[in-house]
Amino acid sequence: MRTDQILTRLERVFARLDREPERPAHLQTPQMSRHRVVLLGSTLAFYLAIVVAVLTTSWLVRLDWQIMFFRPYEQWPQLHAFLDYLVVLGQRGPTAVMVAAWLGWRSWRQHTLRPLITLGVALLLLNITVGSVKLGLGRLGPHYATEIGSAELFAGGDIFPSGHTANAVVTWGILAYLASTVVTRRVLSVVSAVVSLSVGATTVYLGTHWVSDVLLGWSAGLLILLALPWFEPLIARTEAYVFELRELLRRRAETGRMPAPVASALTPLLSAGGKWRLVRVADPTEEPAPAPAAAQAVAQTAVPVGHTPAPRPAAVLSGRPHVIRSERTPLTPVGSRRPAHTERATARGAAPRPVAGG
Numbered sequence: 001m002r003t004d005q006i007l008t009r010l011e012r013v014f015a016r017l018d019r020e021p022e023r024p025a026h027l028q029t030p031q032m033s034r035h036r037v038v039l040l041g042s043t044l045a046f047y048l049a050i051v052v053a054v055l056t057t058s059w060l061v062r063l064d065w066q067i068m069f070f071r072p073y074e075q076w077p078q079l080h081a082f083l084d085y086l087v088v089l090g091q092r093g094p095t096a097v098m099v100a101a102w103l104g105w106r107s108w109r110q111h112t113l114r115p116l117i118t119l120g121v122a123l124l125l126l127n128i129t130v131g132s133v134k135l136g137l138g139r140l141g142p143h144y145a146t147e148i149g150s151a152e153l154f155a156g157g158d159i160f161p162s163g164h165t166a167n168a169v170v171t172w173g174i175l176a177y178l179a180s181t182v183v184t185r186r187v188l189s190v191v192s193a194v195v196s197l198s199v200g201a202t203t204v205y206l207g208t209h210w211v212s213d214v215l216l217g218w219s220a221g222l223l224i225l226l227a228l229p230w231f232e233p234l235i236a237r238t239e240a241y242v243f244e245l246r247e248l249l250r251r252r253a254e255t256g257r258m259p260a261p262v263a264s265a266l267t268p269l270l271s272a273g274g275k276w277r278l279v280r281v282a283d284p285t286e287e288p289a290p291a292p293a294a295a296q297a298v299a300q301t302a303v304p305v306g307h308t309p310a311p312r313p314a315a316v317l318s319g320r321p322h323v324i325r326s327e328r329t330p331l332t333p334v335g336s337r338r339p340a341h342t343e344r345a346t347a348r349g350a351a352p353r354p355v356a357g358g
Contacts, residue, residue, distance in 0.1 A: 030177060032229040040226040047219040054139075054160065054212050057151050064210040065149060068142045072205040083202045090164030090199035095171040096123065103178070113239045115178050121231050125224045126170050133220070134158040142207050162209045162217030165200040169221025172196060177225055196221065 030036075053060040073080055088094055096119075103115035139160035140152040153160075172195045176188035200214035209217075 029232055030229050036226055036229065040223065043219055043222050043226060047216065047223060050212055050216045050219065051137075054137075054151050055153070057149070060212050061151050062149070064142075064212055067204065067211055068145070068207065071207065073207055076205075079205070083205055087164060087199060087202045087206065089172075089195055090168040090203075092123075092163070092167050092171075095167065099171050099174065102175070106178075113242055114235060117235045117238050118178060118228065119174055121235060122170050122174050122224055122228060125227075125231075126166060126221070129224065130161060130163055130166050130217075130220050133161060133216075134163070139210075139213075141213075142210060159209060160213050160216060161220050162200060162203055162213040164203050164209070165196060165214050165217030166221040166224075168192075168196040168199040169218060170224050173221065173225045177228060 050060070100116065100119060103119055106115050107113055135158060137160050138154045138156050138158070140146070140155045140157035141159040144157065145152050146155070169192070172192035173189070176185050176192050179185035179188055196218065200209075200218060203209040204211055204214055
């Protein structure tokens with residue numbers, strides 16, 4: 001590909017980004033269909049089956065111990081370095097920042113807060129559901145197991161279900177959930193499934209989770225994605241409330257009645273460079289403030305008879321004191337340089353004083 005073709009394509013991309021953001025006519029919102037309800041019920045049944053299998057120390061716990069003794073990280077050590085980076089795709093902080101940045105750009109382009117609010121609701125549900133089960137069951141991980149063949153429950157751990165796996169399902173699955181077209185939703189669903197399966201298998205390879213932890217993490221994340229349509233009314237009300245609050249603050253800023261904390265925070269920004277200032281609108285029912293003493297003294301200054309003062313513009317009085325100075329700086333020193341009239345002093349009978357000192 002030639003250089004001019006590359007430059008032409010780049011110009012098209014930047015021209016598209018520079019366009020005024022447009023809100024699509026209709027954003028498809030997932031509904032709680034019958035198919036989704038059936039899938040939600042099946043996933044919930046699978047979730048409960050795993051919990052019961054671990055609580056009863058069934059064959060699933062024995063499988064956990066067999067794979068732990070197999071030590072996959074020792075069988076394939078050449079994969080260790082790569083999988084150490086791959087597992088980051090399931091960590092809460094990095095993935096949430098990346099996905100929030102993308103959804104924030106989408107929110108700006110589409111003039112809607114639904115993508116960001118949906119991500120916040122999904123992460124909140126993830127913290128509540130997964131965190132409560134982790135703390136309630138208190139299972140220890142493979143590296144901290146104390147009794148062979150035991151489920152290691154209620155021992156103060158926080159490993160069951162796998163938080164990495166559940167977070168990968170929710171964080172990357174939210175992109176498919178918020179897709180605006182059917183094709184994009186299907187492609188992103190496949191991508192999120194591959195990422196979440198890879199992260200879960202990586203935690204088993206590294207020996208940080210049991211197999212049952214990963215299975216329950218997949219189920220927990222999928223339950224949150226399937227239940228999100230029930231929270232769409234809450235998301236819509238939250239978005240409407242945020243926009244109403246923004247309009248209220250904008251009107252208060254325009255009328256000078258912005259709340260004190262907001263005004264104090266914006267004052268340095270609005271007054272920087274002298275371009276923007278916060279203007280106080282006078283209340284018609286408020287009594288006029290008394291003029292400063294310096295302004296009253298200037299107003300009471302005597303005017304010579306027969307002299308008509310030139311009209312001056314009305315003075316603008318502010319809350320801070322002003323330094324009084326004359327309109328014209330004198331070009332000569334204060335006082336007269338003429339010599340004293342000695343003849344007047346002699347006529348009065350007083351002894352004349354020398355002009356100069358002596």
